[in-house]
Amino acid sequence: MRGALRPGARAGLVGGAVLVYLALVGMLVKFEELRLVGSQVTRGRLLLVLPPFAASFFAVRPRVIGGRVEQPGPGVALALGAVAGALVGAVGSVGLALVEAIGVERIRPVFVAVSPALVETLTFGRGAAAGAAILVVGGAALGAAGGIWRAIRHGLRRPVEVGLLTVVTLAMLQRIVPFMLDELRLERDWLYSRATRGLTWTGAVVVLVVATAAAAYVLDRRERRALAPAAEGRPEVRGWRRTALVTIAVVLAAALPQLAGSIVSEIMGTVGVFLLLALGLNIVTGYAGMLHLGFSAFFLIGAYAVALLTGANLVTAFGLVAPRFSADLNFYLALVLVVAIGAAVGALVAAPVLRLRGDYLAIVTLAFAQIAVILATSSWLQPITGGPQGLRDVTKAPLLGLEFRSAERFYYLVLAFCVLAVFVSWRLAWSRVGRAWNAMREDEQVADAMGVPTGRYKMLGFAIGGAIGALGGALFAVKVGTVQPGSFEIIQSITVLAVVILGGLGSVPGVVLGALVLLALPGLLSQLEEFRFLIYGAVLVAIMILRPQGLIPNVRRMRELREEERTQDAWQQIFAARQEREAAEEAAEAAP
Amino acid sequence: MSEEATTVRRLGRVERLPTRRIVLTALSLGVGAAVAYGSYRTLTLPAGARYSGSAWRDFLVLGIAQGAVYALIALGYTLVYGILRMINFAHGEVFMAGAFGSFFFADAWKESGFLDRRPLLAVLLLVLIAMAVSVTVAVLLERIAYRPLRGAPRLVPLITAIGASLFLQNTFRGLFGAQTRGYPKPRVLEGTWSILGIPVQRVQVIVLVVAGVALIALTLVVARTKTGKAMRAAAQDQEIASLMGIDVDRVIVTTFVVGGMLAGIAGVLFALTFGNISYFMGFAPGITAFTAAVLGGIGSIAGAAVGGLIIGVLQSVGPALLLTGIHVPSPFQLKDVVTFLILILVLLFRPGGILGTGEAEKV
Numbered sequence: 001m002r003g004a005l006r007p008g009a010r011a012g013l014v015g016g017a018v019l020v021y022l023a024l025v026g027m028l029v030k031f032e033e034l035r036l037v038g039s040q041v042t043r044g045r046l047l048l049v050l051p052p053f054a055a056s057f058f059a060v061r062p063r064v065i066g067g068r069v070e071q072p073g074p075g076v077a078l079a080l081g082a083v084a085g086a087l088v089g090a091v092g093s094v095g096l097a098l099v100e101a102i103g104v105e106r107i108r109p110v111f112v113a114v115s116p117a118l119v120e121t122l123t124f125g126r127g128a129a130a131g132a133a134i135l136v137v138g139g140a141a142l143g144a145a146g147g148i149w150r151a152i153r154h155g156l157r158r159p160v161e162v163g164l165l166t167v168v169t170l171a172m173l174q175r176i177v178p179f180m181l182d183e184l185r186l187e188r189d190w191l192y193s194r195a196t197r198g199l200t201w202t203g204a205v206v207v208l209v210v211a212t213a214a215a216a217y218v219l220d221r222r223e224r225r226a227l228a229p230a231a232e233g234r235p236e237v238r239g240w241r242r243t244a245l246v247t248i249a250v251v252l253a254a255a256l257p258q259l260a261g262s263i264v265s266e267i268m269g270t271v272g273v274f275l276l277l278a279l280g281l282n283i284v285t286g287y288a289g290m291l292h293l294g295f296s297a298f299f300l301i302g303a304y305a306v307a308l309l310t311g312a313n314l315v316t317a318f319g320l321v322a323p324r325f326s327a328d329l330n331f332y333l334a335l336v337l338v339v340a341i342g343a344a345v346g347a348l349v350a351a352p353v354l355r356l357r358g359d360y361l362a363i364v365t366l367a368f369a370q371i372a373v374i375l376a377t378s379s380w381l382q383p384i385t386g387g388p389q390g391l392r393d394v395t396k397a398p399l400l401g402l403e404f405r406s407a408e409r410f411y412y413l414v415l416a417f418c419v420l421a422v423f424v425s426w427r428l429a430w431s432r433v434g435r436a437w438n439a440m441r442e443d444e445q446v447a448d449a450m451g452v453p454t455g456r457y458k459m460l461g462f463a464i465g466g467a468i469g470a471l472g473g474a475l476f477a478v479k480v481g482t483v484q485p486g487s488f489e490i491i492q493s494i495t496v497l498a499v500v501i502l503g504g505l506g507s508v509p510g511v512v513l514g515a516l517v518l519l520a521l522p523g524l525l526s527q528l529e530e531f532r533f534l535i536y537g538a539v540l541v542a543i544m545i546l547r548p549q550g551l552i553p554n555v556r557r558m559r560e561l562r563e564e565e566r567t568q569d570a571w572q573q574i575f576a577a578r579q580e581r582e583a584a585e586e587a588a589e590a591a592p
Numbered sequence: 593m594s595e596e597a598t599t600v601r602r603l604g605r606v607e608r609l610p611t612r613r614i615v616l617t618a619l620s621l622g623v624g625a626a627v628a629y630g631s632y633r634t635l636t637l638p639a640g641a642r643y644s645g646s647a648w649r650d651f652l653v654l655g656i657a658q659g660a661v662y663a664l665i666a667l668g669y670t671l672v673y674g675i676l677r678m679i680n681f682a683h684g685e686v687f688m689a690g691a692f693g694s695f696f697f698a699d700a701w702k703e704s705g706f707l708d709r710r711p712l713l714a715v716l717l718l719v720l721i722a723m724a725v726s727v728t729v730a731v732l733l734e735r736i737a738y739r740p741l742r743g744a745p746r747l748v749p750l751i752t753a754i755g756a757s758l759f760l761q762n763t764f765r766g767l768f769g770a771q772t773r774g775y776p777k778p779r780v781l782e783g784t785w786s787i788l789g790i791p792v793q794r795v796q797v798i799v800l801v802v803a804g805v806a807l808i809a810l811t812l813v814v815a816r817t818k819t820g821k822a823m824r825a826a827a828q829d830q831e832i833a834s835l836m837g838i839d840v841d842r843v844i845v846t847t848f849v850v851g852g853m854l855a856g857i858a859g860v861l862f863a864l865t866f867g868n869i870s871y872f873m874g875f876a877p878g879i880t881a882f883t884a885a886v887l888g889g890i891g892s893i894a895g896a897a898v899g900g901l902i903i904g905v906l907q908s909v910g911p912a913l914l915l916t917g918i919h920v921p922s923p924f925q926l927k928d929v930v931t932f933l934i935l936i937l938v939l940l941f942r943p944g945g946i947l948g949t950g951e952a953e954k955v
Binding site: 021024025026027110111112113291293351352353356357358359360362363364366367368370371374375377378379380382490491494497498501531533534536537538539540541544545548 | 615616619678679696736737740741744746747748749750751752754755756757758759760761762763765766767768769875879882886915920921922925926928929932933935936939940943
């Protein structure tokens, strides 16, 4: 029996550690204020509920024992889950007791997040003893719920999970969705409360039911289609459906500023800029398979180039001064030059290091990007780049008398270029070049042996990626109106990398989704900004371990995986048939 | 036969077009000329604008001291790379963790006067605390982020390491706050000691002594103990090592422990030398130390030490020597450019490093 409970104990301790971490790093308190459903469910409480639930969910996971998958029965699941959840609460209580014993004021100089508000959150405002009891008992209850939840059949569980996720998402988007409903003149008071700003209980229940039903329908259909024999030739994506999806996406994207107002347009403008960068990186890293850690360099080059080519000014102690080298070109002419510069720099940087192995190549790109930032900041190049203060008065990209500085207009500008970049990426993927990259990514030596000039294609990848990245930089400069080296630190490279990795290397829809999740969400969800990079780091680690193919995997890779599965299935069928035959023969022999 | 041979020779000549070699030679000549010109101009500046001999000596000593710190960090990269063939990008954060962990004790002891009353004991304890913190972080890192990825394609652990680095930085930011903090120094260590008639900053003497002891201890452990033997075996061939009865997983953990210990020591020494710590302090020394490891020949312990010293000296002497003469304002802003250029040049010309095999393994 003790041995049987061990997974629960382990998961409970890990969950407890996670709970303590969330508390100490400051998330619990910071997230407390946002009300999601009614006035009872806040984001902080949701975060508090997650560790025991998740711990027991993991503790009760099916295990492979002796070559067979074993799912614990409901009773065991309940016990295991309760143990795990209670342990999470117990670890939390021990933490609370420590805080009480030492005193909040004495801990605070070291752990800055430990505050009376944190203690208040963890004890539910009822004092230490009662708080600890609530944590343990509540943890056990949540854990038991998590365990039972895991024991429920997958087909039943999944739709409800989708439903819950929809409710939470809608509740989190409380700054935008009600606004959109108002714009559309739809009644919204049944869904979003005006007092708490979050969902009302009625609204939440309706959304849950509708989303669950829809998910159940879709998942059921998908499963049935997946079970259909491959011989019937199920198409990957049907033509008309893809067209419809793309049309809907384009219409939505075009109507967004009208529907959602300028805050959302502003955020989506940033998303667009980073989407361009991510599409560029996707070509280098996703298509051609070369990890680029210094993509912010193209961002920087694009921004500075467009600023210098269109007559931006330096900020100095003596007021605004023209930089030592500058031109006063039309923005769109300059943009052509910027793209060319980006491509040239990409290829030139790549040329000498192409022979390096993947991880060394990555570090060299990082080194180049750091050099670019340091040079842009330095006093040496101050007469050109403006040093730390940078350049001001970047062009507003006038086109036929229209200026693109306001959030809504800039959104359309960046949307146009994003559509263009998506189109280019998509066409490239299935072109001869794309196939060459694909071959190179899968196995460079084999590609070489098959006659793919890998060096040339690598340089081409860097050049195209650099061009798109520089385009993103140029648009960023237009958006902000100033160019400062601080905007192009290495962290931007890692942000872009996280976008591409989360979405799925080499998958254009994945990259779009990744940009929306990683860049739009922190902007839309208040208070997430502070933990943005923490979450990016966690996302990079978690994705690489749990789902290296990303959220929306590259179609071609997916197909390869499926092929493998099918072959495996075929082998299994043959194997099973042979076993049956042998068993029959044995039986025949045994019978006299 | 002869006809065939000529064809083969011709084909060979066509394939080995020396463009790359020409470009590299031109590049190396250009770099050499720039270095020579810059140094010449700096050394022939008019007497008033020139650095004095003692200034150069101070640069050199500072360079050696910070080089020793880089060497300690570089060893962490080199050891892990030797066994796992991965760049542990988050090692800079392991170093930062040590400095941060010991800071709170140093601060409290400064307040209570312990740091000034028993400086030797206090610094020793700080080093031990920093080692403990760094080792904890390094082992957790290995267990949570890297172990699930054994045998994954090479770029996967690198991306994970980058994520872990970002995660650790922001964890420390969340836990302990974003501000830069002053790291207290025992009063005894202010000022200079005269060594062989040369005045040397006292902190730098301590740094050199501690780093030297750590390096010697590490060399002995790797060369003389059974654990060290197991580490060397695993570095050569994990599979064969495991067949010989070596628990490779344990050796890997040991490697992270050793790397973490050295990083912890480096953290305290760095904090004592520069007097400031922040959650972001691991990045630049981390990259610099990685450069040192590559320069010395990644995977080689002596290489990491040599590379660290060279990079340290080049960082402190290089900008002044090369850039003052050609009138670049504030040359020390560009010291990291020196590091990164060295990294790029080493990878171009001798990817195996100074003490490496000369030929980097390909693909």
